[in-house]
Amino acid sequence: MKAVFAVLNLLRPLNSGLLAVGRWLGVFAIGVMVAAILIQVFFRYVLGSALPWPDEAARFFMLWMTGLMAPTAFRNGGFVAIDFIDAVIKGKAMHLLQFVLLLISLTVLIVGVQIGYKEVTGLGGRFTTASLYLPTSLTFDGWYRIPRSWMMLSLLVGIVLLILVNIELLLERFVRLLGMSDRLPTRSGLTVGGTE
Amino acid sequence: ADYTIRATANSNENDEDYDGLVVFKNYVEAASNGAIEVELFIGTQLCSNGAECLQGVADGSIDVYISTSGGASGLFPYVQVLDLPYLMADDRVAEHVLSGDFTRKMRAMALEDSGDAIRLMTIGNTGGWRNFANTKRRVAAPADMEGLKIRTVVADLPQELVKALGASPTPIPWPELFTSFQTGVVEGSKNGITDIMGMKFPDAGLQYVTLDGHAYMGALWWMSNQSFMDMPEDMRRVVVDGFYALQQATFASPKRKSIQAYEDFVAGGGDLYVPTPAEKDAFKQAASPVYDWFKSNVTRGDEVFTALTDAVAAAEADVNGARDADLN
Amino acid sequence: MLIWFLPLFLFLLLVGLPVFFCLLAAPGALLWLNGQERDITLLYRNLYNGMDSFPLMAIPFFMLAGELMNRGGITVRLVEFSQALMGHLRGGLAQVNILSSILFAGLSGSAVADTSALGSMLIPAMEREGYTRKFAAAVTAASSVIGPIIPPSGIMIIYAYVMGESVAALFLAGIVPGILVGVGLMVMVRVMADKYDLPAARRVTFENVEIGGLESWVSFVLVRLNLGLLLAQFAPAADTTLSKWLTFLGAVLLAHGLMLGLRRVVSPEFRIVCKRAVVPLQTPILILGGILAGVFTPTEAAAVAVAYALLVGFLVLRTMKLKDLPEVFTRAGITSAVVLLLVGAAMSFKTVVSLSHAPEILADFILTLSENPLILLFLINLLLFVVGMFLDAGPAIIILGPILAPVFDGLGVESIHFAIIMCVNLTVGLATPPMGLVLFVAASVSHERVTTIAKAILPFLAVEVAVIFLITFVPAISLTIPKLTGFLN
Numbered sequence A: 001m002k003a004v005f006a007v008l009n010l011l012r013p014l015n016s017g018l019l020a021v022g023r024w025l026g027v028f029a030i031g032v033m034v035a036a037i038l039i040q041v042f043f044r045y046v047l048g049s050a051l052p053w054p055d056e057a058a059r060f061f062m063l064w065m066t067g068l069m070a071p072t073a074f075r076n077g078g079f080v081a082i083d084f085i086d087a088v089i090k091g092k093a094m095h096l097l098q099f100v101l102l103l104i105s106l107t108v109l110i111v112g113v114q115i116g117y118k119e120v121t122g123l124g125g126r127f128t129t130a131s132l133y134l135p136t137s138l139t140f141d142g143w144y145r146i147p148r149s150w151m152m153l154s155l156l157v158g159i160v161l162l163i164l165v166n167i168e169l170l171l172e173r174f175v176r177l178l179g180m181s182d183r184l185p186t187r188s189g190l191t192v193g194g195t196e
Numbered sequence B: 001a002d003y004t005i006r007a008t009a010n011s012n013e014n015d016e017d018y019d020g021l022v023v024f025k026n027y028v029e030a031a032s033n034g035a036i037e038v039e040l041f042i043g044t045q046l047c048s049n050g051a052e053c054l055q056g057v058a059d060g061s062i063d064v065y066i067s068t069s070g071g072a073s074g075l076f077p078y079v080q081v082l083d084l085p086y087l088m089a090d091d092r093v094a095e096h097v098l099s100g101d102f103t104r105k106m107r108a109m110a111l112e113d114s115g116d117a118i119r120l121m122t123i124g125n126t127g128g129w130r131n132f133a134n135t136k137r138r139v140a141a142p143a144d145m146e147g148l149k150i151r152t153v154v155a156d157l158p159q160e161l162v163k164a165l166g167a168s169p170t171p172i173p174w175p176e177l178f179t180s181f182q183t184g185v186v187e188g189s190k191n192g193i194t195d196i197m198g199m200k201f202p203d204a205g206l207q208y209v210t211l212d213g214h215a216y217m218g219a220l221w222w223m224s225n226q227s228f229m230d231m232p233e234d235m236r237r238v239v240v241d242g243f244y245a246l247q248q249a250t251f252a253s254p255k256r257k258s259i260q261a262y263e264d265f266v267a268g269g270g271d272l273y274v275p276t277p278a279e280k281d282a283f284k285q286a287a288s289p290v291y292d293w294f295k296s297n298v299t300r301g302d303e304v305f306t307a308l309t310d311a312v313a314a315a316e317a318d319v320n321g322a323r324d325a326d327l328n
Numbered sequence C: 001m002l003i004w005f006l007p008l009f010l011f012l013l014l015v016g017l018p019v020f021f022c023l024l025a026a027p028g029a030l031l032w033l034n035g036q037e038r039d040i041t042l043l044y045r046n047l048y049n050g051m052d053s054f055p056l057m058a059i060p061f062f063m064l065a066g067e068l069m070n071r072g073g074i075t076v077r078l079v080e081f082s083q084a085l086m087g088h089l090r091g092g093l094a095q096v097n098i099l100s101s102i103l104f105a106g107l108s109g110s111a112v113a114d115t116s117a118l119g120s121m122l123i124p125a126m127e128r129e130g131y132t133r134k135f136a137a138a139v140t141a142a143s144s145v146i147g148p149i150i151p152p153s154g155i156m157i158i159y160a161y162v163m164g165e166s167v168a169a170l171f172l173a174g175i176v177p178g179i180l181v182g183v184g185l186m187v188m189v190r191v192m193a194d195k196y197d198l199p200a201a202r203r204v205t206f207e208n209v210e211i212g213g214l215e216s217w218v219s220f221v222l223v224r225l226n227l228g229l230l231l232a233q234f235a236p237a238a239d240t241t242l243s244k245w246l247t248f249l250g251a252v253l254l255a256h257g258l259m260l261g262l263r264r265v266v267s268p269e270f271r272i273v274c275k276r277a278v279v280p281l282q283t284p285i286l287i288l289g290g291i292l293a294g295v296f297t298p299t300e301a302a303a304v305a306v307a308y309a310l311l312v313g314f315l316v317l318r319t320m321k322l323k324d325l326p327e328v329f330t331r332a333g334i335t336s337a338v339v340l341l342l343v344g345a346a347m348s349f350k351t352v353v354s355l356s357h358a359p360e361i362l363a364d365f366i367l368t369l370s371e372n373p374l375i376l377l378f379l380i381n382l383l384l385f386v387v388g389m390f391l392d393a394g395p396a397i398i399i400l401g402p403i404l405a406p407v408f409d410g411l412g413v414e415s416i417h418f419a420i421i422m423c424v425n426l427t428v429g430l431a432t433p434p435m436g437l438v439l440f441v442a443a444s445v446s447h448e449r450v451t452t453i454a455k456a457i458l459p460f461l462a463v464e465v466a467v468i469f470l471i472t473f474v475p476a477i478s479l480t481i482p483k484l485t486g487f488l489n
Ligand code: NA
Pocket: C104, C105, C106, C107, C108, C109, C110, C146, C147, C148, C149, C150, C151, C152, C153
């Protein structure tokens, strides 16, 4: 039991920190997305010549926004689920069920992280993006074509964060299962819904 | 069946890709006496673009996939050589080139660049030839292209071409093209006639087509090298011959399909213009900066450009020789 | 064999595994049991590629625009405007509630946002006027489902993407059904007003309504520009740029004249209330007008809406502060991240749906029930309604769309028509007991019990069900606008 609390005490601040950084980067990403699309609208309709990069750049940042911000929702119970089972079973049985469900989600994520690593480092990652370049020098005379792996990394990072959160939730559920809920701090955070 | 080949094309059952696959399936299943089964997935159920599908081919979750040159250019940029304008004169030359060693040269390049994972089986056709079409006016000379907003995919080469002709390239996703014509977001495109009619673009105002035939719409048929090499040689022979049959089918199908499409286009009041040889030369002149751009900007571009132009020269000699022999 | 992923999926869903994990775990497990390990990679790949989409970007943008507008104090302006138009009718505030929802729907794609924004303002106001709390909450919840039916709409963006339809066509198809739901609810309120003796009509007066100098000028210009653009459509087509501009200028002057005439017949207070509604109501005009005129795609329209909301909030109304932004962006980002993951997982799920030939099997089964599309549509509506009782609209569309839509496509039902049936039905499901998202929100806003609201909402649900069947059996209701505007051939 001591070990469980030791891990939890380590994981909780770690996750809080990582997810906070993720949220700030996510906010930045949304800003870039809006700006990129507005630039495109301006160039296409006001100047009459479309730019090749804004669409892809905006998608690039949207994927990173998703990877970095979704774990916060998972931690705060923001992943949509049918929860009427909670009304049917109570107490220990409910904690046990939730524990099992968290094991299932952890399995999905662990399989995911393995495939994800292969995908990012594999052939698909070696495809180039169609229109994204980075300057390789301060004078802008050399340009590096961004590979697709930089985009694909977003989901892998997201899954790693989800795994960290999943372990935290799993351990907390374990503590509750043993009837020691009072030893867990209450977590407050943003609650979010779906698109409805 | 001892072997199952899972083949996918991101088009639909009206497309010549499907015709090719049906011929392939039929041939391979019969010639292997049932030892090979071919499963067809038409559409985007398994994967929806070149990057995803070729990744599937590389890891063996997809055995056969057809991409356009644009779809594969993210990994094998030199396949865009097929998009270079006005290099091949007509079907006869193009078919001769693609049936020969040029395809083997591209196969070797792709195997090398994919670490022996992705094998180019054959190059057929999908949709005939690309022509310029627009909603504004008849285009008979490069000057008529001046200022037109032409839809292209997000890729450097078609954009360079459109710019070289004095028009302005506008990247628009394919599904949004119809309304973009309607509302004037773009004024033209570079597509084959079957795609133009299939998407009902004339209803959106696309009424001017110039048959400049600036690019052959090559269909690159890829196969997982491992799935292929894992078969014994006699089965490989069946598969190779199956791709030959497929190639012939995709050479023929667009020709047949385009007849109705051209008739419908003209019947709907469309203006179909065939440029004279002199006008076509003018287009080629105007587009020529693209060749240099390709050679200096695309990885292994010089190599593949030389291979293609040599193959075209040889094919023209062969075809002309054969034609001369047939004349009398 | 593979088809067993469906029952497993259903089981996992019912025991409460988050939908995202259900969509991946059930197909993954069956692929594994079936010895198709290599296809598990396809699941991952389609999850990633499912999210990598330009049209989907409209979801975070519209969400952001909605949140920004809400912060910017536009809700109160819409309610006042509705009050000025309908407040004096019998059952006035109930009608105002419904009209506000229709107007709000043009800015926001979310029923939850509608319930919480309008409910927190109108439910207490209705109570003060003598309506029961449960009735006020029920009207709010029932009318808020208009939000995702009239464009913009989050669930329609999802449907269009997952099923490969045009977002613009779907948006346009939703306009009339959304208004129809609103009108149906208004009629119901009118009927109930007599029967249950709802608070009597009362002249609405506005005393402390003011409008800032800048906002006043902006409204002044916007009204004339919009009206001018509209009038210019009726002028004969101009062939030169100069004559185009002259026509437009003439139309604007004509609009100005009309407004001057109108000014004489209304009270100054009424004028101010209307003026205050101009800036928020410009949003739907911007979005729909822009899409219709081909100025931008729905995704770009959404980005423009964000820019407009920022402009309005910071410069015109000056109701926003820089320090409010991070929270708004965070909220929109997290919500859309969840939705995007869900859509990606749905694309993975769809892959296995087609690998397992589920639509073919289902189609065979459905055709044994009946071959008449009308009867099948009736049955499907029942199914959707039941699903909507338990599942939110977004996940329900993601799960059922790929399975059901191909079946009806094969039966000759226009795909946009089926899309609207599905979207409207599942959206109404947001307000049905026992698991209606907006019922819960209405309960928390009004401090009334869910079960009490659930009973009070029944007459309104009856209206909405009637509208669903009307939409189902009269395709012209949804298809006319997209056809007239050329977004549907
Ligand atoms: Na809406």
